[in-house]
Amino acid sequence: MTNAEIAAVFEDIAHLLEMKRENIFKIRAYRKVVKSISELKEDVAKMAAEGRLREIPGAGEAIVKKINEMVNTGRLAYYERLKAEMGEQKLDS
Numbered sequence: 001m002t003n004a005e006i007a008a009v010f011e012d013i014a015h016l017l018e019m020k021r022e023n024i025f026k027i028r029a030y031r032k033v034v035k036s037i038s039e040l041k042e043d044v045a046k047m048a049a050e051g052r053l054r055e056i057p058g059a060g061e062a063i064v065k066k067i068n069e070m071v072n073t074g075r076l077a078y079y080e081r082l083k084a085e086m087g088e089q090k091l092d093s
Contacts, residue, residue, distance in 0.1 A: 001070050003044050007037040009070065009079055010063075016082045032058035045071045 014030035017023075036057040037044060047053055048071040053064040070076050 001045065001074060003037050003040055006044055006067060006070055007034045009076055010034045010037070010066075013079055013082060016086055019086060020082075029058060029060070029063070033063050048072075 010030050011034045014027050014034065017027050017030065033056065036059070040056065044053070044056070044067060047055065048068055053059055053067055056063075056067075059067065066076055066078060
């Protein structure tokens, strides 16, 4: 997955969490990592392969795990579950 694709997934997660009225700090954490990934000059997949994801500002243990899952599988189970929970509600609403 590209940096833009990973950032888009995290932005969608932040939006879904917002719709669910989840903890604002959790939402902000996702938005912070979206900004960091979007501004990176280096490929996230390369950083993952080198074990350097913690260098991304805002990337804690949980985010690093999610990035690794996306890089290795091309998907994120947590994101899929969130989308399923929200049913037919659109991400752009």
